Amino acid sequence: MRFSTRSEYGIRIMVRLGRSYxxxxxxxxxxxxxEGLPLSYLEQIAGQLRRAGLVASRMGVKGGYALAxxxxxxxxxxxxxxxxxxxxxxxxxxxxxxxxxxxHADTPCSAHAFWEQLQGSITATLESVSVADLxxxxxxx
Numbered sequence: 001m002r003f004s005t006r007s008e009y010g011i012r013i014m015v016r017l018g019r020s021y022x023x024x025x026x027x028x029x030x031x032x033x034x035e036g037l038p039l040s041y042l043e044q045i046a047g048q049l050r051r052a053g054l055v056a057s058r059m060g061v062k063g064g065y066a067l068a069x070x071x072x073x074x075x076x077x078x079x080x081x082x083x084x085x086x087x088x089x090x091x092x093x094x095x096x097x098x099x100x101x102x103x104h105a106d107t108p109c110s111a112h113a114f115w116e117q118l119q120g121s122i123t124a125t126l127e128s129v130s131v132a133d134l135x136x137x138x139x140x141x
Contacts, residue, residue, distance in 0.1 A: 003080065003084070004083075004084065005041075006044075006045055006048075006083045006084065007079065007080045007083050007084055009035070009037050009041065009042065009045055010045045010048075010049060010079050010080075010082075010083045011076060011079055011080075011134070012035050012037070013031050013035060013037075013042060013045065013046070013049075013065075014049070014054070014055075014067070014074065014079055014131050015131055015134045015135055016031055016034055016035060017031070017055065017065060017066060017067050017131075018067060018071035018074075018131040018132060018134075018135045019135055020066075021066070021067050021070070021071055024062065024064075024066065025056075025057070025058045025062070025063055025064030025065055025066045026064045026065055026066065027063065027064040027065075028042055028043060028046055028064060028065060030064070031065070045083065046065055048082055048083055049065075049079070049082055049083070050065070051082075052078070052081075052082030053068055054067070054068055054069070054074055054078060054079065054082055055067060055068055056068045067131070070132075071130060071131040071132035071135055072130050072131075072132040073130070074130060074131045075126060075127050075128075075129065075130050075131075076125075076126040076127075076129045076130070076131075076134075077123060077126035077127040079131075080126055087119060087122055087123050087126065088115075088119055090115045
């Protein structure tokens with residue numbers, strides 16, 4: 001399983017915004033330079049994060065983006081869901097297949113319980129890590 005660059009870049013800019021939390025908005029071009037990412041792609045990602053309520057934006061000379069909540073209150077699951085839509089590893093779970101049922105096939109899926117377990121593990125891990133947790137990585141102890 002692989003997360004898209006949308007999630008990878010989204011998490012990177014959220015951590016970068018977390019490090020400047022409380023200092024006012026950060027221009028998107030500055031975030032792009034700091035992370036070595038394409039500005040046009042970050043504009044799309046920042047728009048999705050804003051619509052999800054994870055970042056706030058301000059226009060103008062002192063404009064830019066800032067976290068909409070404290071870094072401790074934003075999980076990796078929040079970010080990935082806002083950018084990918086679903087944390088489901090297979091389509092039947094993304095389409096609302098409940099416990100033990102596949103909605104995409106005429107015959108029962110013999111591996112559905114496994115996919116549910118995997119989704120639970122992925123979700124639990126992503127929910128257990130916050131922006132604040134990742135802000136600590138690579139920082140002096």
